Amino acid sequence: MAAVSCVAKLGTIVVVLLSLVIMSSSSSNSDRRTYIVQMKHNEKPDSYLTHHDWYSASLASSTTGGDSDSILYSYSAAYNGFSASLDPDQVESLRQSDSVLGVYQDTLYHLHTTRTPQFLGIIDGQLGLQRQQQLNAASHDVIIGVLDTGVWPESRSFDDSDMPPVPTRWKGECEQGEDFKASACNKKLIGARKFAKGFRLAAGVISKEKESPRDQDGHGTHTSTTAAGRQVANASLFGFAAGTARGMAVHARVATYKVCWKTGCFGSDILAGMDRAIADGVDVLSMSLGGGSAPYYRDTIAIGAFKAMEKGVFVSCSAGNSGPAKASLANTAPWIMTVGAGTLDRDFPAYAILGNGRRLTGVSLYSGKGMGDQPLPLVYFYSSSSNNNNSNLCLPGSLQPEAVRGKVVYCDRGVNPRVEKGQVVKDAGGIGMILGNTPENGEELVADSHMLPTVAVGRKIGDEIREYLRTQGSNAKAVIQFGGTVLGVKPSPVVAAFSSRGPNMVAPQILKPDVIGPGVNILAGWSEGIGPTGLDSDTRKTQFNIMSGTSMSCPHISGLAALLKAAHPTWSPSAIKSALMTTAYTLDNNNSPLRDAAGGQLSTPWAHGAGHVDPHKALSPGLVYDITTEEYIAFVCSVGYELKQVQAIVNRANVTCTKRLGDPGRLNYPSFSVLFGKSRVVRYTRQLTNVGAAGSVYVVSAEAPPGVQISVKPKQLVFKNVGDKMRYTVTFVSEKGGSGDAFGSITWKNAGNEVRSPVAFGWERRI
Missing domain, CATH: 3.30.70.80 (Peptidase S8 propeptide/proteinase inhibitor I9)
Incomplete structure (x- = not known):
């Protein structure tokens, strides 16, 4: 099984950039x-x-x-x-x-590892018939390149029925492999390549992996079908999430570049995949992988993405699964779309019924034979200084069969994959498992297709069960039951606890993540070369799987970017990013501010960025913050790097940094990150481009936290023509004694549009 960090597959794994x-x-x-x-x-x-x-x-x-x-x-x-x-x-x-x-x-990166079209409002008919037809036709010319673990070309999500010929500008190919024919590609899946030289040199051999673009892991098929899979009726994971599965840009083309193998993804292979994808002619690069907070001149993805941006390619990357820790982001370069994860309004309830009659709710995707109605003994192995075998975590080898045989075992979440804990319990003779969250996971519930009856519960319920176990001792009992699929869950979306958080430690003046998208319990295509849990012992086969992680939210935004590219072919990558950011929403389906699953408190832009994407509004944002390549170079020249390091980032040996921004926060970014240091006054100028209607008039409103004053000049912008550009200056003033973090917003409004920018404020050190 590949070392992926998708939450559904390997639990909450810290995503790190390893110097190997x-x-x-x-x-x-x-x-x-x-x-x-x-x-x-x-x-x-x-x-x-x-x-x-x-x-x-x-x-x-x-x-x-x-x-x-x-x-x-x-x-x-x-x-x-x-x-x-x-x-x-x-x-x-x-x-x-x-x-x-x-x-x-060379460095090693790891992967950051449907209801969503309805949740996002992009199924046929919701955009209007004429608009939908125009978008469908234009999408045929858009190509999404996915760098991941390869592809399972037989997936029904790659059906090319009724698709027109491949665009003539396409220069890619379908690479022959041991178990992969060149004829495996078609008019939907138009290219498939592999890159393994860096990995082969490190590992000596690719153990148990054939060198071909075929996906033996599942992650790459899941992400590519999320971005652009065709409609497939009667899709489900063993009956869960049953319905019609489809990606975001149903009519776009897909090209896959296999750069990730069992031990991860090597920078040399990733760079080769990016290099080839750009030359092949992709319009969007989707990369659900990343490292830590390395300087941009040492970040392979950041450097490759700069060149992609310069050539007009939109780059979408996952933020990482290291939340809820602060400053845990990956892929923080401003020319990259950094995507966090939120929940859907769909759930898979399961119940732990205790011996005292308490019926406690959790989630599960277990599809096998149930436990029945008869409670069985419930056991839990408390961790202590005298017992350091981690039996409470159900690590491999930590459970004694004589202690768990025929019983339900309570396991704490953390360290090893959730599905592996269930296998450990099963191997020791356990009948079922209750998997309880720890403080790091809060109330976040992520469903898994376990190998034995299992229910995952949040922290509060987990604490209640642990207290029940403490008081009842050997008399504790439980039975696990399952509730199928439930829609219309409130509140949603909620920011996933695992989703990595700001602030951005590489360039603190750039607010990251940019947005969140659906990333919890996502149904999409799957490789039939591996079971849904990814465990070697899981011999089940399925064409679809349900997974969680920022790996899943990233391709949602990649697919939406493809739709915007189809609707607005002349827009730059930064204009597309701006449209997705400034139209994002920050209220859930209860009309309340977004909440954070980590503790149930209100979320902040460190967790959700500009908010949750809204495809309808992004198609017609009214105004955009555009950024040229030269402006990005001026930004890099302002971060504090040596000239040679700047030249490394922008791939130009002749850059002299004669143009600087002075303060990196002066980049024309669609959000603000304001740092109060020696001065209590910070002033930034931004430029907006009219992409809406001629004769548009916008009025500004600002929301400031206590202790900060915000003033904007002018307070009104008048755009006579489409394409006109107007500047405004915003001044932030802090009262004396400010500290900690605070948040606000700046919004330009007219009768048809709201162009909103979140603002994060920090004083002194922010972590």
């Missing part, structure tokens, strides 16, 4: 590791026909023992340079070369 010692498979070169070398692209001598020839010659002449065989990939579309297997002397020699911008050790 990547060993060569050659025993005679045990000190060699994989490095990514960034070159000064424009300095290639005319004597070399291609950049690859130049890279090979540079490696051979600048190092001892370096030759073209050492090169894994040559990059051109997403990056200027190559990756290679190098020893320490070669690395140092390359770093001294005038033609080299930087040499960086």
Whole structure:
């Protein structure tokens, strides 16, 4: 099973960027590791026909023992340079070369691992017949590239019936593999490639994995069908969430790039996938993977995404599953759409009925034979200083069969995957499991397709059950029952506890995440090469699976971006991002402010960004905050990096940083992150572009927290024509003695549109 961190599959796993010692498979070169070398692209001598020839010659002449065989990939579309297997002397020699911008050790990233079309309001008919027909036709020309674990091409979600020919601009291919035919692609799934050189060099061999684009993990099929899967009737996971499954951009094309393998996703392979996807001609890049808070010049995804943005490709990435911890975000670059996760209005109730008659509600996707109505003994192994075997967590090997055989076991959530805990209980002879949240998970309920009768409960109910166990001792009993699928759950959406949070520690003046989308208990296509739990012992086969994680919310936004690209083909990636952000909503279906599943309290922009996406409003946002490539470069020049580091990020060796923003917060971003330091006054200017109607007049309103004053000039913007640009200046003033975090908003309104920007305020250190 791949090391994915989707919450439904592996529990709440901290998503980290690991600096690895990547060993060569050659025993005679045990000190060699994989490095990514960034070159000064424009300095290639005319004597070399291609950049690859130049890279090979540079490696051979600048190092001892370096030759073209050492090169894994040559990059051109997403990056200027190559990756290679190098020893320490070669690395140092390359770093001294005038033609080299930087040499960086390869890094390992991990994956951040339907009702949603109805929940989002994008099923046929909800957008209006004429508008829907226009959007469907235009979507045929939009291509979504998904970097993930590959694809299961036989999925019904890739049916190409009635689709027109593939756009002639497409340069991709369907790559032949051991278990993957070139004919597996069609007019819907138009491309499939694999990238494994970095992983193969690190692992020596790809254990039990065939080198092909085929998805033996399930994650890649789930994300790609979420973004753009065709309509499939009678879809479900063993009867759960039954109905018609479909992705966000039903008529868009899909191209998959397999960059993730069993131990994760190596930066060299990710960069190769991005490089190829951009050259192939994708319009949207969907990447449900990431690392930690590395500086942008050391972040492979950030650098590749900059080049993609420059070429007009929209990049959507997951925020990570390290919540509810503060400052836990991945993929924080402002040219990336950073996506957090929220819940749906659909649930899968299950019940723990205790021996005292209490009927407590949780969730489950268990579909096998039930326990019946007869309560069985309930046991729990309390953790203590004298008992450090972690039996309370139900880790492998921690349960004694004589203590759990024929009983229901209460397990605490955390450390190992939730489905693995159930397997541990089953292997020890247990009949059922109650899985209880800890304070880190709060009241968040994530359903799993367990291998034995299981109910997952929130923290409060978990505390009640633990107290019942303490008082009843060996007399404690329980029975587990199941309630199927329930719709119309309130409140929803709720921010998922696992969704990573701000503030943005790489560039604190940029508020992240940008938005949240559906990411809890999502039904989508699945690989039939693996069971729904991903456990080796799970031999069940299903065409659809229900999963949770920011991995699931990311492709929702990728698909919506494809719809906006179809509706507005001339819009830049930043304009599309602005439309999705400024039209997002912050009230749930109870018409109350969004709440946080971690503790039930009100959510903040550190958790939900601008809010939950609203596709209807995003299609006609009225105004957008647009950002050019040169403005992004000015931003990077203002963050505090050395010139060589700036050149590495923007892939230009001739950048001089003559234009700076002064304060990175002056970037024309659709949200604000205001830091009060030595000065109690912060002033920013923004520019809005009219993409609505001629003769539009907007009036501003500001919501300020206690201790902060907000003033905006002018208070009215008049746009005579479509395409007109108008500036405004906002001044934030803090009272003396301000501290902590606070939040507000700035909204431009007219009769048809509200263009809202969240504002986060911080004083001194914010974590």
